[in-house]
Amino acid sequence: MTRTIRFRDIVREDLYAATGHRRLRRAVTAFLFIPGFSTILLHRLALPMIRTPLDKLGNLIWAWNVRRSGCHFHLDSVIAPGLRLPHxxxxxxxxxxTVGRNVTLYQSVTIGRSKSEDYPVIEDDVIIYPNAVVIGPIRVGEGAVIGAGSVVLRDVPAGAVVAGNPARILKLPDPSDAALPGVQ
Structure with missing residues (x-):
């Protein structure tokens, strides 16, 4: 059974990722003073409008957001709650x-397809540092960390740390550390 998440709950998770607070009354201040929060909020506001008679307004908000922030989130991408954009x-x-919950993306990160028709899946709690490129039909496992400037062309195991061009695994999770996600 699929549970539908309410818009305000998504905003609360995005607000928590940006500020550490879930109270919606803090959303106005966060919108005005935290660029990462305003970027994802404007994207989330535009999405439902695109599929209604308000599609022109939705496209206007989306285009203004892209121009304002320089961030291009395709309207057909799936971004779970809690996206954090520090820069x-x-x-x-x-x-x-597909971007999972509580993912952190730093500046100049590119996630997209290569020559294949399939796109990457970024699982929950992933951190992708500046100028990293993740392309192709790959899966980045839960809790993985992708280093700055990396070019990721293959699957990344859960909890792994990868870096380089092309990206190589620098560290795998210690199997004795049960606190890491995805480790039995």
């Missing part, structure tokens, strides 16, 4: 990309 500049999330 929201030049972040690109392609058309069919």
């Amino acid at each position: 929201p500049v030049a972040v690109v999330i392609g058309q069919g990309v």
Whole structure:
């Protein structure tokens, strides 16, 4: 059974990722003074409008957000609640990309497809540092960390740390550490 998440609950999770607070009354201040929160909030506001008679207004909000922030989140990407954008500049999330909960993306991260028709899946609690590129039909496992400037062309195991061009695994989770996600 799929549970539908209410819009205000999504905003609360995004607000918590940006500020550490879940009270919606803090959303106005966060919108005005935290660029990462305003970027994802404007994207989330535009999405439902695109599929209604308000589609022109939704497209206007989306286009203004892209121009204002330099972040291009395709309207057909799936972005779960809790996205954190510490420096929201030049972040690109392609058309069919799926981004899990509580993911952190730094500036100039690109996530998209290569020559294949499939897009990356970024699982929950992933951190992707500046200028990283994640392309192709790959899966980045829960809790993985992708280093700055990395080019990720293959699957990344849960809890792994990868870096380089092309990205190589630098560290795998210690199996004795049960606190890491995805480790039995």
